[in-house]
Amino acid sequence: MENIYIEFEKALEVVLSNVPSLPTEKISLFDSLHRVLAEEILADRDNPPASVSAMDGYGVRFEDIKAVPARLKIVDDIPAGKLSKRKIEKGEAVKIFTGSIIPEGCDTVVPVEYTKEENDFVTIEKNFPKGSNIRKQGEDYKKDSTVLEKGTFITPIEMGVLASVNKTHIKVSVKPRVGIVVTGNEIIEPGEEIKEVSMIRNSNAYTLYGLVKEAGGEPVYFGIVDDDKEKTKKTLIEAFEICDLVVTSGGISMGDYDFIKAILPEIGVETLFYKLKIKPGKPVFFGKRGKKFIFSLPGFPVSTVINFYNFVFPFIRRMLGAQSIFRKKVKGVLAEEFKRKKSNRMEFARCKYVYDVESGEYKVFPLRKQGSGILSAMTGNVGLMVVPIGTDYIPTGELVDLILIKEL
Numbered sequence: 327m328e329n330i331y332i333e334f335e336k337a338l339e340v341v342l343s344n345v346p347s348l349p350t351e352k353i354s355l356f357d358s359l360h361r362v363l364a365e366e367i368l369a370d371r372d373n374p375p376a377s378v379s380a381m382d383g384y385g386v387r388f389e390d391i392k393a394v395p396a397r398l399k400i401v402d403d404i405p406a407g408k409l410s411k412r413k414i415e416k417g418e419a420v421k422i423f424t425g426s427i428i429p430e431g432c433d434t435v436v437p438v439e440y441t442k443e444e445n446d447f448v449t450i451e452k453n454f455p456k457g458s459n460i461r462k463q464g465e466d467y468k469k470d471s472t473v474l475e476k477g478t479f480i481t482p483i484e485m486g487v488l489a490s491v492n493k494t495h496i497k498v499s500v501k502p503r504v505g506i507v508v509t510g511n512e513i514i515e516p517g518e519e520i521k522e523v524s525m526i527r528n529s530n531a532y533t534l535y536g537l538v539k540e541a542g543g544e545p546v547y548f549g550i551v552d553d554d555k556e557k558t559k560k561t562l563i564e565a566f567e568i569c570d571l572v573v574t575s576g577g578i579s580m581g582d583y584d585f586i587k588a589i590l591p592e593i594g595v596e597t598l599f600y601k602l603k604i605k606p607g608k609p610v611f612f613g614k615r616g617k618k619f620i621f622s623l624p625g626f627p628v629s630t631v632i633n634f635y636n637f638v639f640p641f642i643r644r645m646l647g648a649q650s651i652f653r654k655k656v657k658g659v660l661a662e663e664f665k666r667k668k669s670n671r672m673e674f675a676r677c678k679y680v681y682d683v684e685s686g687e688y689k690v691f692p693l694r695k696q697g698s699g700i701l702s703a704m705t706g707n708v709g710l711m712v713v714p715i716g717t718d719y720i721p722t723g724e725l726v727d728l729i730l731i732k733e734l
């Protein structure tokens with residue numbers, strides 16, 4: 327019987343329209359890296375809280391330094407953290423430091439390098455435009471303005487911003503638990519003895535473990551299940567009980583031992599899609615069991631990774647309520663022509679890329695090794711060039727879509 331394969335865009339729509347939401351929890355700022363904000367963050371005060379000096383030097387009145395050299399009387403000394411009680415008047419200056427609050431009357435700061443101090447006087451040797459070297463009150467953000475939006479993915483930068491607005495604890499989405507189940511009689515764990523040439527080391531569990539963490543989930547590894555129906559069912563039921571989402575690898579194609587697809591309905595999984603017009607990763611299954619979901623990815627290591635980035639990654643990110651759910655997509659210039667024999671599937675062709683600073687372009691080099699089992703070719707700066715259905719040739723110099731699956 328001929329299978330009816332669905333297209334990538336349709337499959338993605340199905341995935342995204344089924345994403346459940348997660349509860350939230352309050353966590354310490356120290357634990358916030360790579361979590362997703364579940365609240366909008368407002369500034370508790372202006373930043374800077376008052377106009378401050380951006381340099382070590384002398385605070386002056388612009389009027390007094392129009393003509394230089396100008397000799398001014400030093401009437402105060404304001405280290406950072408101290409407030410000056412003195413308004414500066416005509417012919418006066420204050421000694422000021424980076425971060426010190428600008429006193430009343432002062433409108434310009436002259437860096438110390440352009441001055442000479444003698445007794446209680448300073449000679450300004452160079453004039454500066456009015457307002458120079460002053461960071462204005464609220465120039466970064468104003469009290470009660472939004473500094474971070476709900477759905478922000480927290481990087482070290484956001485951690486610093488949260489600290490500066492006094493957020494020692496923040497509301498984030500709970501990490502979804504993602505069960506990883508690997509199938510295949512031939513698969514053995516790293517560290518185990520290879521007894522037969524037919525044995526294959528399990529790489530998928532480890533890429534999936536990393537991928538789930540990278541997406542923002544909590545991986546729960548259920549080990550390798552043999553190609554045994556009953557054992558696989560038992561493991562999957564357990565995974566569904568413990569986890570929000572289950573991801574399996576292998577056993578999803580047409581072989582006599584590829585029974586994942588057959589047993590899923592037997593444990594109450596409803597099919598949302600199976601088999602797509604994509605390369606690699608065609609035999610991919612997405613289903614639902616009550617409020618829980620399952621992605622069954624093909625066993626080939628490259629297909630597993632690419633399907634994960636295409637479907638599971640945005641599913642997890644959207645579950646977390648993240649604003650940005652996809653890996654970055656850029657335009658790149660194809661540096662070597664791309665050819666393929668068949669054009670009936672959308673292809674995610676692995677390419678090395680280089681960012682050329684001068685032209686501001688990504689230069690894209692398709693890998694010679696495009697096999698679904700060749701994971702080692704995907705190390706380093708590899709992205710995915712999107713080749714549409716119907717395209718079997720792309721000439722050198724053509725602009726192509728490139729998905730930057732890795733942040734290097």
Ligand SMILES: Nc1nc2c(c(=O)[nH]1)N[C@H]1C(S)=C(S)[C@@H](COP(=O)(O)OP(=O)(O)OC[C@H]3O[C@@H](n4cnc5c(N)ncnc54)[C@H](O)[C@@H]3O)O[C@H]1N2
Pocket residue numbers: 508509510512513526527528529530531575576577578579580581584606607608609623624625626627629698699
């Ligand atoms: N008659 C057909 N055969 C196949 C078709 C088809 O349409 N008709 N589709 C092919 C495509 S495309 C893919 S992709 C694969 C997917 O098959 P499975 O999901 O059933 O994967 P397996 O057969 O279990 O494994 C494939 C390959 O990957 C290796 N593998 C599996 N698990 C792991 C792991 N955890 N770590 C490392 N490597 C793993 C496994 O040893 C196999 O070499 O089906 C095609 N066949």
Ligand code: MOO
Pocket residue numbers: 604605606607608609624626629698
């Ligand atoms: O769909 Mo499979 O991953 O092309 O080899």
